[in-house]
Amino acid sequence: MNEITLRLNDEPARLPAGTPLADALQQWDYAECRIAVAINGEFVPRSAYAERILHDDDRIDIVAPVGGG
Amino acid sequence: MDALHDDTLTLYDETFASRFLLGTALYSSPTVMQQAIRAAGCEMVTLGMRRQNPAGGDGDAFWQILRDSGCRLLPNTAGCRSAREAITLAQMSRELFDTPWIKLEVIGDDYNLQPDPFGLLEAARELIDQGFKVLPYCTDDLVLCQRLRDAGCQALMPWGSPIGTGLGLMNRYALQTLRQRLDVPLIIDAGLGAPSQAAEAMEMGFDGVLLNTAVARAHRPALMAEAFAEAIRAGRSGYLAGLMQQRQTASPSTPPLGQPFWHRDGG
Numbered sequence: 544m545n546e547i548t549l550r551l552n553d554e555p556a557r558l559p560a561g562t563p564l565a566d567a568l569q570q571w572d573y574a575e576c577r578i579a580v581a582i583n584g585e586f587v588p589r590s591a592y593a594e595r596i597l598h599d600d601d602r603i604d605i606v607a608p609v610g611g612g
Numbered sequence: 613m614d615a616l617h618d619d620t621l622t623l624y625d626e627t628f629a630s631r632f633l634l635g636t637a638l639y640s641s642p643t644v645m646q647q648a649i650r651a652a653g654c655e656m657v658t659l660g661m662r663r664q665n666p667a668g669g670d671g672d673a674f675w676q677i678l679r680d681s682g683c684r685l686l687p688n689t690a691g692c693r694s695a696r697e698a699i700t701l702a703q704m705s706r707e708l709f710d711t712p713w714i715k716l717e718v719i720g721d722d723y724n725l726q727p728d729p730f731g732l733l734e735a736a737r738e739l740i741d742q743g744f745k746v747l748p749y750c751t752d753d754l755v756l757c758q759r760l761r762d763a764g765c766q767a768l769m770p771w772g773s774p775i776g777t778g779l780g781l782m783n784r785y786a787l788q789t790l791r792q793r794l795d796v797p798l799i800i801d802a803g804l805g806a807p808s809q810a811a812e813a814m815e816m817g818f819d820g821v822l823l824n825t826a827v828a829r830a831h832r833p834a835l836m837a838e839a840f841a842e843a844i845r846a847g848r849s850g851y852l853a854g855l856m857q858q859r860q861t862a863s864p865s866t867p868p869l870g871q872p873f874w875h876r877d878g879g
């Protein structure tokens with residue numbers, strides 16, 4: 544099976560080609576987390592997780608709430 | 613106290629009884645943060661977003677504590693270095709926290725964390741177009757603040773001094789000018805280290821104060837939060853009451869007429 548290499552929070556990650564974002568989040572144990580996602584610097588709304596297919600070299604940022612001033 | 617009781621802060625058509633906004637970073641524990649929020653009596657708290665690794669972090673627990681506080685949430689775009697980054701993070705925050713409120717930060721310099729006025733204005737325009745309630749963290753530059761207001765920002769948050777310094781109101785002339793020239797709510801954000809500095813900002817006519825480090829890093833954060841809350845109320849009362857004009861020459865308070873032991877011949 545073809546694999547793609549991408550960056551998850553600036554760390555290398557590998558996935559089968561054609562994986563949708565929703566499946567990747569499940570695989571990475573984010574399913575129960577309160578998070579928001581951007582790919583290549585663009586916000587990806589939750590409603591698009593299922594249809595957004597990940598590609599080679601995608602840069603995925605996943606953020607969660609923290610204390611802030 | 614009656615005048616103060618009816619004196620509310622309005623931001624984007626929402627009313628707040630408290631003029632104290634508190635940050636949620638740097639506390640020694642979540643319990644200490646909760647105690648400080650309660651002591652501050654604030655109704656809006658700031659918070660941030662950071663990368664979370666798989667199955668790690670306690671973002672959900674932290675968020676739940678803030679939800680339980682009953683405060684409105686003001687997510688920030690701290691650390692963003694371009695309009696594009698700030699816009700993306702604001703969009704993420706709107707979904708994450710289910711709120712259109714955003715404390716917009718676009719940082720232009722690493723040394724003093726000074727806002728980038730150009731990126732800030734660009735991001736503010738775009739986010740207001742997208743329906744956000746933008747509270748921009750800005751410098752005390754009058755023209756920048758006018759441009760932000762013209763872009764649709766219904767409140768502005770000029771710095772007192774750089775973030776985390778505790779230096780207080782560094783440029784009183786610029787801040788006074790902002791107060792005189794702008795009729796939108798102005799909240800002093802960043803740089804306040806002592807309750808007296810917050811009182812001074814309020815006496816100058818600023819509408820509120822946002823701070824974090826001075827409370828979170830105090831030996832007793834809840835007590836410091838209470839001190840700031842009292843100073844903000846005192847300063848606001850002083851402003852509403854009307855401060856006397858300063859002058860160079862002395863003027864006796866007790867009437868000179870009828871002064872005993874005084875003789876016309878000076879004897």
